[in-house]
Amino acid sequence: MLKYLFAKEENIPQGTAAIFFGVSSIAWFIIGSGLGSFNAAKLAFPDLYHGLYALQFGHMRQVHVHAVIFGWIAMAFAASMMYITPALGNTKLWSEKLGVWNCLLYNVGLCLALALLWAGVTSGREYSDHIWPIDLYIAFVMVVPWCLNVWMTIINRRTQGIYTTNWFFAGCMFMTVVVFLVGNMPEWLHLTGLNEAYMTWWFAHNVLGLLITPVAAAITYYIVPKITGNPLYSHRVGHLHFWSIVVFYSTPAAHHLMSSPLPEWLKSFASVEGVLILVPAVAYVCNILLTMQGRWSMFVENIEIKFTITGVLLAIPLNMQGGFQQTRAINWYIHGTGWIVAHAHLALLGFSTFAEAASVYYGMQVLLRRKLYSASLANFHFWMLLIGFSLYWVSMTISGLIQGAAKIYEVPYVDVVIAEHPYMIVRWIGGTMVFFGNIIWLYNMVMTARAGDIVPVGRQPAEVAYTR
Amino acid sequence: MAFREYKIGCWMFGISLSLSMFITIILPGIDISSMSSTKLALEKQLTYGWETGFNYYDPFLQGKDKPIKVTLTKDPKTGVAIDKTEAYVFPAGTHFPNGLTHDNILGDEVQKASVSLGKIDQASEDKGAVFVVSVTSNDTPYMEYATVTRGWNVDATLKASDEQLMAGSGKTLFVREGCWWCHTLLPEQTQDWQSFGRPPMVGDFNGESPTTFGSDRKAPDLLHVGSRNSSREWMVMHFFNPRLVQPHSIMPRYDFLWGDKDADGKNIDLAAWDEQYFAYAKGESVYPPGVPTPAADSEARMLVDFVLNLK
Structure with missing residues (x-):
């Protein structure tokens, strides 16, 4: 990496930035899921790591969250954008050099940000935990150069139209910058009280809805047609998806605070808009699944399609939960319980992660021009992720329902803790499976770079047979 | 394009x-x-001071730059017995909460009363100040700058006080130690009344930052915990090792917040304590080892003060 920092733009091979972002994202996924497993162990057995005062749960919880969101998910997005955007514009990335610097400063910034959270230096606001100097760094050093590369590549494209994936990339990056700067207003302007609480959730809601889920969807809009060879089922349904994200997903922030004393009109409005999230959700899932027509055998045979379509199928329960769990009729029961934790992992570890993993698997093979080292290890990774996630999701959903029932009947809280204990153990096992699966993934990727079979020029990795 | x-x-x-x-x-x-501030919002602001998350004056969240909440039963100026009164002491240099430094935080009525009756516009951070929360004849709460209205200065008030709570510093530690990842501060409107008490009202938060509602409740709500359990001894044991008072608790131990010395100046040896505790946990001894009393300037004391103050 270092040798490209001061190289001339034309001497940097295409795809360098994407490869660096891709490798970083896998490394951060290992760190993030490892921390998740570590934290989950403490919830099952609080004295397990007793004596490691430097790794207190209250400090490590948000380090896990931000390692996964900023490290794994965002960097996998960056990797995807750095190779998909130019490919769809039939051009080169606007600046590989900027991309390489961006990746370096991204990693440095993320280490710094996580170290501060680890030390307990926090704004005390969930998801916008970072202190404002770090927020500034994230916005202007980590995100803006990334946006520039995406936007300038699209502007300099050599195609007439812009494909669905690229509208999403450009639009979502713009919304991310706006959401980040506006959502951290409580810190810039020292907003206090309910305004501060509400803006915290305005940020948390929108960063998920306008960055994490739509970019993951945009990636699948590229991967599925590209690998199956089928054209996207409907460009117009893609439009419906995009515009309904902008209009419906940016408005229901208050549904995260349904039991707080926010104005009632705001909660009702947010709740109605929250159900309308089903519009982009249904449009998207139908569009992708219909694109698969006639190629369903690839869901079994092709590892990238297996990951992608699993992610898309997980988006169905995700959006069904998301649309309805925030209505007053259901929210009073499950608010603040493990159900929500399960739902958050369904979005990030289920839908989003599976889509990104496919994109990183595919992108690395294309950019390195190497066939994946081992299909067996990739399948192993897939099943570790899927089974690990499923254990996590099912156990946390059940524990959330227990907690909800106990909340309604006002059962003494310690009885809830006792009842949840077995599910906490299952949660830990699930998280640990994801962690070990990811280590295998990194090994497989390193071996792909070193010893994968060469993919001939003009060929797709999917067209070359596996040798292992 | x-x-x-x-x-x-x-x-x-x-x-x-x-x-x-x-x-x-x-x-x-x-x-x-x-929304106009309730009396609770005024009390919270005066208890917690300026920002309890990251800020210039306490960048590492050590509980600096915070007021002290005191209980008075005699007038600090005259020494005459008075009804039990809570006052908020800002030693010189302590930063004021948002409601005192900005005109649009408290709400019109409260702001007007605080200026005309409470004289808050005369208070300055450099000189230090003592505040109380009062109520007008038509039930509007307001902040009163007691140094001017009652002649209570900082030193005399601290000296005359029966009890001093470092609840503001404690809230900073509550944020730093991530207590709010499991303990919410938001009883829900639809239930929780019996277990966790009254849900907060719309005006209860003016000037408070961060509000640390919490979103993922893995432990009891704490908004009114001081009303349910006001035993300092219980809180001290529970923070030191939650399993001493609640065998099924999954809360981490906070024994490291005691620092090096206890209230008597004796060294705290956590390793030796653990050894005795594990012997007790295995049934080899009848009683668990005693929990050291936190020193007056320890972080444990601040956190216990914060929790006991959540009425």
Whole structure:
């Protein structure tokens, strides 16, 4: 990496930035899921790591969250954008050099940000935990150069139209910058009280809805047609998806605070808009699944399609939960319980992660021009992720329902803790499976770079047979 | 951008995003900002002072720059017995909460009463100040700058006090140690009344930051914990090792917040304590080892003060 920092733009091979972002994202996924497993162990057995005062749960919880969101998910997005955007514009990335610097400063910034959270230096606001100097760094050093590369590549494209994936990339990056700067207003302007609480959730809601889920969807809009060879089922349904994200997903922030004393009109409005999230959700899932027509055998045979379509199928329960769990009729029961934790992992570890993993698997093979080292290890990774996630999701959903029932009947809280204990153990096992699966993934990727079979020029990795 | 449609699309995108932000930020902002402070909000502001998350004056969240909440049963100036009164002491240099430094935080009525009756506009951070929360004849709460209205200065008030709570510093530690990842501060409106007490009202938060509602409740709500359990001894044991008082608790131990010395100046040896505790846990001894009393300037004391103050 270092040798490209001061190289001339034309001497940097295409795809360098994407490869660096891709490798970083896998490394951060290992760190993030490892921390998740570590934290989950403490919830099952609080004295397990007793004596490691430097790794207190209250400090490590948000380090896990931000390692996964900023490290794994965002960097996998960056990797995807750095190779998909130019490919769809039939051009080169606007600046590989900027991309390489961006990746370096991204990693440095993320280490710094996580170290501060680890030390307990926090704004005390969930998801916008970072202190404002770090927020500034994230916005202007980590995100803006990334946006520039995406936007300038699209502007300099050599195609007439812009494909669905690229509208999403450009639009979502713009919304991310706006959401980040506006959502951290409580810190810039020292907003206090309910305004501060509400803006915290305005940020948390929108960063998920306008960055994490739509970019993951945009990636699948590229991967599925590209690998199956089928054209996207409907460009117009893609439009419906995009515009309904902008209009419906940016408005229901208050549904995260349904039991707080926010104005009632705001909660009702947010709740109605929250159900309308089903519009982009249904449009998207139908569009992708219909694109698969006639190629369903690839869901079994092709590892990238297996990951992608699993992610898309997980988006169905995700959006069904998301649309309805925030209505007053259901929210009073499950608010603040493990159900929500399960739902958050369904979005990030289920839908989003599976889509990104496919994109990183595919992108690395294309950019390195190497066939994946081992299909067996990739399948192993897939099943570790899927089974690990499923254990996590099912156990946390059940524990959330227990907690909800106990909340309604006002059962003494310690009885809830006792009842949840077995599910906490299952949660830990699930998280640990994801962690070990990811280590295998990194090994497989390193071996792909070193010893994968060469993919001939003009060929797709999917067209070359596996040798292992 | 090659196609006219893209130009139109960019405009549509900008307009819809702006409209969305107008509805979800500007309108709620106007509505929420028009809410008047309750008495509770005034008490919370004066207890917690300026920001309890990261800020210039306490960048590493050590509980610096915070007021002290005191209980008085005699007048600090005259020494005459008075009804039990809570006062908030800001030693010189301690920063004031938002409601004292900005005119639009408290709400019109409360702001007017605080200035005309409470004389808060005369208070300054450099000189230090003592405040109390009072109520007008028509039930409007207001902040009163007691140094001017009652002649209570900082030193005399601290000296005359029966009890001093470092609850503001404790809230900083509550944020730093991530207590709010499991303990919410938001009893829900639809239930929770019996177990966790009254849900907060709309005006209860003015000037408070961060509000640390919490979102993922893995432990009891703490908004009114001081009313349910006001035993300092219980809290001290529970923070040191929650399994001493609740064998099924999954809360981490906070024994490291005691620091090196206990209240008597004796060294605290956590390893030796653990050894005795594990012997007790295995049934080899009848009683667990005793929990050291936190020193007056220890972080453990601040956190216990904060929790006991959550009435």
